[in-house]
């Protein structure tokens with residue numbers, strides 16, 4: 441099938457490459473010339489396991505192409521995906537200007553029936569706005585071309601995006617058009633094997649499903665972080681509590697890890713946008729407000745522990761930091777807890793020596809050259825001249841540390857374990873003070 445895809449960000453590029461992998465003829469359109477030039481050379485501008493070989497393979501076999509030229513790509517497509525960004529506006533609502541600009545472009549160039557698919561995370565009601573924007577352009581051209589708009593939210597996770605896209609848990613199709621649904625059932629057939637994954641619903645419910653899923657996951661995390669703060673004060677260990685509650689299948693073991701707070705491009709933005717949507721209809725969502733507030737405080741949790749350890753005297757101290765990315769297997773630092781920790785440490789006069797397997801360049805780009813940030817190429821290099829070590833991203837590389845080496849290198853051996861990776865007793869046995877999240881011994 442001929443598929444055109446607008447936007448070569450995370451969602452667009454992964455979706456395009458996976459659709460090409462299934463034998464479709466996919467054209468990705470973007471407005472960023474530099475990015476397109478890199479993609480044409482087979483360079484993927486983000487770190488995502490498995491994506492680069494997939495892009496290269498499908499470019500080589502002619503299934504995947506990249507262009508700035510929207511008109512021919514729109515005119516020849518059977519299905520057009522909109523996967524451009526919806527960054528938060530100043531007031532926290534999702535900025536739809538890119539989505540609607542693409543809709544207008546589609547309206548200007550379609551020649552035959554197409555299914556327009558919204559993959560971007562968009563506020564409830566956007567499918568109707570996209571439909572109106574396309575219709576307006578058709579009317580301006582004096583053209584009558586049939587089309588449908590379907591809401592088909594994406595649920596992939598960074599770091600596991602290719603796997604999630606090739607083997608989705610569910611495929612949500614928000615549309616009441618039998619014609620559009622038939623086209624998308626055919627397109628998604630290779631992703632819908634062994635058992636039925638397609639859920640059909642109306643467009644508004646599909647749009648809300650995306651926000652509800654992310655808000656539920658963010659709530660689980662904030663709930664556990666709140667439990668961790670309670671456990672810490674009551675002398676209990678959140679890790680034991682986690683195992684205890686996760687064994688109830690109604691609760692489950694996933695997404696109940698207390699830590700240094702959630703980051704990334706999705707949870708913070710989507711929880712905020714959902715709150716805005718509710719407020720727009722005169723409803724104040726109390727749970728969502730608490731989820732955000734807990735997360736905000738949690739991002740400074742490690743800082744609070746470090747500050748307490750040094751009795752508030754951080755000036756001239758050096759903190760070694762393992763991890764910069766908002767989670768492992770990505771170089772993404774959007775809303776990363778590491779940024780909140782580093783900024784608080786810098787404000788207090790401390791220096792940070794950090795290592796991350798992928799996000800070093802991104803940190804340099806965001807933070808710029810500064811004397812109080814040293815990015816090291818090797819995990820143990822961060823320890824040179826450092827007082828203590830904080831761990832904020834759970835990369836596999838940090839899971840089995842050489843404790844003796846850490847103890848010998850640090851001036852005041854202490855580990856601040858922002859992801860509860862280590863056994864407190866083993867760390868203390870090695871002669872290192874241990875601080876975790878909600879582990880009954882930090883306060």
Ligand code: UGA
Pocket residue numbers: 561594595596597598599654657661694695696697698699700701702703704705706707766767
């Ligand atoms: C999230 C969702 O998991 C995806 O299903 C969704 O498609 C995506 O947002 C999106 O809307 O595009 P992602 O942001 O890539 O995916 O990352 P997650 O793996 O969900 O992690 C988010 C944050 O929560 C990370 O900072 C992670 O460290 C934190 N987290 C996760 C916890 O603190 N505790 C947990 O138990 C799980």
